[in-house]
Amino acid sequence: MCMYADYSAIEQTRAQIEAAEAEIRTYGKEKKQAFKSIRQMPEELPAFVQEWAKKSMGKWMFYIKVKRGSYIAVCEACGKKVHLTRARSSRVVECPACGAVVTLKDGTKTGGIGTSQACAYVERDGDAFTQRLFECYKSCYFHGLEIDVKYHFTEEERNFRRAARKATMFSYHPKTQGRNAGEWTTGSGRVHGQGWSGWRLRDRAIHTYPYNLPAVLHGTPYQYSMLETAAENNLVNPMFYFNDYDDEPRLELLYKVGLYRAAAEITEYYGDDARRMMRDVRSLKDLGIGSRAEAAECARMTVGQIVARKEIKAWNIDEEEREAALEFVVCLNQRSGTDFRYDFISRERMFKYFLAQRADYHEAKNFIADYTDYISECSLLGANVNDTAVKMPHSLKKAHDWATTERKVQEKQAYEELVAAVYESLHALTEWSDGKLCVIMPRSAREIVEEGIRQNHCVGRYVERVATGESVILFLRRVEDPEKNFYTVEIKKDMRRCHIVQVRGEHNKAATDEVEAFCKKYSRWFNKRSTGGYNGDSVSVHYYKAVHKRDGRYISGWDGKTEYHVGEWIEAETDEESDRVAVKGLHVASLAFAVDYGKNWKDAAILEVETNIHDVIVPDAKDQVRTRRFRVVREVPVEEIATNRAAEHAA
Numbered sequence: 119m120c121m122y123a124d125y126s127a128i129e130q131t132r133a134q135i136e137a138a139e140a141e142i143r144t145y146g147k148e149k150k151q152a153f154k155s156i157r158q159m160p161e162e163l164p165a166f167v168q169e170w171a172k173k174s175m176g177k178w179m180f181y182i183k184v185k186r187g188s189y190i191a192v193c194e195a196c197g198k199k200v201h202l203t204r205a206r207s208s209r210v211v212e213c214p215a216c217g218a219v220v221t222l223k224d225g226t227k228t229g230g231i232g233t234s235q236a237c238a239y240v241e242r243d244g245d246a247f248t249q250r251l252f253e254c255y256k257s258c259y260f261h262g263l264e265i266d267v268k269y270h271f272t273e274e275e276r277n278f279r280r281a282a283r284k285a286t287m288f289s290y291h292p293k294t295q296g297r298n299a300g301e302w303t304t305g306s307g308r309v310h311g312q313g314w315s316g317w318r319l320r321d322r323a324i325h326t327y328p329y330n331l332p333a334v335l336h337g338t339p340y341q342y343s344m345l346e347t348a349a350e351n352n353l354v355n356p357m358f359y360f361n362d363y364d365d366e367p368r369l370e371l372l373y374k375v376g377l378y379r380a381a382a383e384i385t386e387y388y389g390d391d392a393r394r395m396m397r398d399v400r401s402l403k404d405l406g407i408g409s410r411a412e413a414a415e416c417a418r419m420t421v422g423q424i425v426a427r428k429e430i431k432a433w434n435i436d437e438e439e440r441e442a443a444l445e446f447v448v449c450l451n452q453r454s455g456t457d458f459r460y461d462f463i464s465r466e467r468m469f470k471y472f473l474a475q476r477a478d479y480h481e482a483k484n485f486i487a488d489y490t491d492y493i494s495e496c497s498l499l500g501a502n503v504n505d506t507a508v509k510m511p512h513s514l515k516k517a518h519d520w521a522t523t524e525r526k527v528q529e530k531q532a533y534e535e536l537v538a539a540v541y542e543s544l545h546a547l548t549e550w551s552d553g554k555l556c557v558i559m560p561r562s563a564r565e566i567v568e569e570g571i572r573q574n575h576c577v578g579r580y581v582e583r584v585a586t587g588e589s590v591i592l593f594l595r596r597v598e599d600p601e602k603n604f605y606t607v608e609i610k611k612d613m614r615r616c617h618i619v620q621v622r623g624e625h626n627k628a629a630t631d632e633v634e635a636f637c638k639k640y641s642r643w644f645n646k647r648s649t650g651g652y653n654g655d656s657v658s659v660h661y662y663k664a665v666h667k668r669d670g671r672y673i674s675g676w677d678g679k680t681e682y683h684v685g686e687w688i689e690a691e692t693d694e695e696s697d698r699v700a701v702k703g704l705h706v707a708s709l710a711f712a713v714d715y716g717k718n719w720k721d722a723a724i725l726e727v728e729t730n731i732h733d734v735i736v737p738d739a740k741d742q743v744r745t746r747r748f749r750v751v752r753e754v755p756v757e758e759i760a761t762n763r764a765a766e767h768a769a
Contacts, residue, residue: 167237170329171269172269175254177193177221179211180194194265198213200215202214230260237252240326246281253272324353326355343369344373348381358385377413377416380424391422405428426443426444435466478515485514492522531563537561555594555596573623575622605621608621616641661727664715668721672725682725689746704746704748705743706742725750
């Protein structure tokens, strides 16, 4: 046997270990240099940086009301007293004396106000960048028509980074507790006074001193990164900007042509969508921008708006419609990120359809949401969405409501017979009017579903409760317009006493004084009226069951033992789960289902049975229910079965 070592694998492993050790040594050296550079920084911020920070903060104007339409105000920017005819706290105005943009503050309600701002100052230390993050806090005190302004600077963090692409950033902050409080240590600092849950100063949105940046960046890979322009027009953290520039070199292009908002968007923490849309952009032509004028037009547009603008340039639409088209495509692109497909209609044609529906939809996002829902419902209903009449109905709102109703009705179809039975048994006991308002009972599951859709509340979910006898739903209407939706009422099924569970209007609006007064009158009438001998057991519904008929006896086709007798009730142990079919209980069905079930039996017979709706459990099965007990009414004659089948076939 010949044994030998795989020296190639050993050498490869050794090289990996040596590379890892070298990386660790390099990291240690960089960290040591970083800490040394940070310790050597002066304690005080440069005076010119402090002055810049002061000027970059907003200014206030305190005012005092002299009389109606007359105010005396003092401007923080120039210190002059001015006269105002209108003043409202927090409103931004221009000072009449110096033209500075200031924020108004009612001097009679506050004697002072404080505000803070996170700032950054970048220097270069050899082949590395050092950054100082600090908080500038300003307090303004107003007294005797004079403003006293004080500033306080707190350095919260220092950063170190090599002036090379993909370099590691080291962060340090002063200790706030313990024996060595005040000394610099590794880690990230925090915004002064906001606690550990506050925003960190190392976040991306920071005011950065811009004027030394060209000199700091000269001769580095970031010389043409446009960081100075970014700092002058947006809030940026330089250390994060370097990383963003490494990953997104298109930042240089965007800032050069003045697309400041788009540039800021792709460097935001939640800028994934913007970065995705910019992934294949190599030039301004890829964004549909062909001139300086077009670039200026897009200066304050988001990436989504710029991409939408490129698309609608090819559309045949009027100039006054372009703003609406821009908003429409932005919303559509956001929606297109889902699994839904719009391949049955062009986006231009959909926009023009939106314009035709402006009477019902003022905002594009609402139109797109309803249109998407409508097409989805139509697909589930089996409609051909390629048909013009289907994909562009005359009224989208009405078509949307119809499709939604039909889908929900389909889901509740199993309850139709039960709800109809409830109506027949209880409507005479529940419907009433005082001459102005009235309550009526829904005749079907469809009516309950439609009520929920039109009223924008959840009564459509109560169909099962009505069918199983848990609740009774009533519609409250005005007598002069009984077809118009007004309020929806839920009462308990006990017909002896009126117990109103809830009364809700459109969007779950609470009952008005008028409605509450009517409900009190209705309760008094309900409790005094005659129930006509109602005992809670009179609500019945008829179903059918296939059985074996042997020697005049009706035998169960399930166990072959249970016998059924005309006129007699039968009960059985029943599983109460409504979402299961083949479980314990008495199973009955529609006539068609029962006939089909026993069609292969030579001795089949069909029994008509009666059951109380409150004993019924409705499973998720077509035309079949499970009940706790039923009474055999009769055997259905063969002639009657044949007649019914023929009628169904003709229909």
